[in-house]
Amino acid sequence: SKEAIEQIGRWAEQQGIGKRTVNYRLRDWGISRQRYWGTPIPMIYCDKCGILPVPEKDLPVLLPEDVKLTGTGLSPLGSSEEFVKTTCPKCGGPARRETDTMDTFVDSSWYFLRYCTPRDGKVLDPEALRFWMPVDQYIGGVEHAVLHLLYSRFFTRALRDLGLVKVSEPFKRLLTQGMVCKETLKCPEHGWLFPEEVREGKCIKCGKEVIRGRTEKMSKSKKNVVDPEYLIKKYGADTSRLFILFAAPPEKDLEWSDQGIEGCHRFLHRLWNYVHSRREELLKAKERPLKITTEGEGLYRKLHQSIKKITEDIRDRYQFNTAVASMMELFNELSSFN
Known part of the structure; x- marks a missing residue:
């Protein structure tokens, strides 16, 4: 148990025979992949000089266009003789390029930094990074929390240590959506x-x-x-969207319900019929009534309470389900008002 481990650690320290340390369960990350689409690994093999990096002036190494995608499991870049054969940057003799490409996580671990200036020729623009970073909101599945998010934080801190970015954490907020x-x-x-x-x-x-x-x-x-095309054809896209937002908070799993879809469809029908039946009145109505009747004060109060709650639910809490519920409550009160 954790308590036993703590007691053993304290006893070892008291006896002077050991001390507690943190044991990180980290493993080396093999980034090489036998794929065509990826960043070429900029290394050169020379029989005389050994393994050497591609000189900085020759970067980036571009993917060749004459590869044969055979599906045999070998690196596709190896099929391009023009790509593989090169000269050693040290001795000038014949050499070979690395034919594996980098794991796509190497690219996706810092793409958000490049998004700050996507059309700029520079890799990173310090002014743009100061303005845009860190990212306000990150949305991803649960696998992101242990893979992409971890790699992105590692890359950001490495780039910070190199003086290329000022932030230590790439994202301010994380929303992990349910299934x-x-x-x-x-x-x-x-x-x-x-x-x-x-x-x-x-x-x-x-x-x-x-x-x-x-x-x-x-x-x-x-x-x-469920077939999205069937849902849209039968109920319309708005019904499908409304049910997805209403059925559960975004961070929780959503249990699909045909009855729930039917309920959202009926609500939208009621809303449309209500507005359509009063179309002429609404077109003639002023932006704000000159005087609110005693009967209308409760509805007016409910309107502003709903605006406040819906705004906070969407903007601050991402609780779209309760925002939709508030809209339904407001409509029910509105439709019962004479």
């Missing part, structure tokens, strides 16, 4: 089924009873997915 989940359906004979392959609890292929499994993140392999 969209749905119930799984399985046939004893045909395996995983799409929702449309089930009718009245039975597989339409063989008529056998379908096993309803647990709710998991949507995946093509388990077929617990």
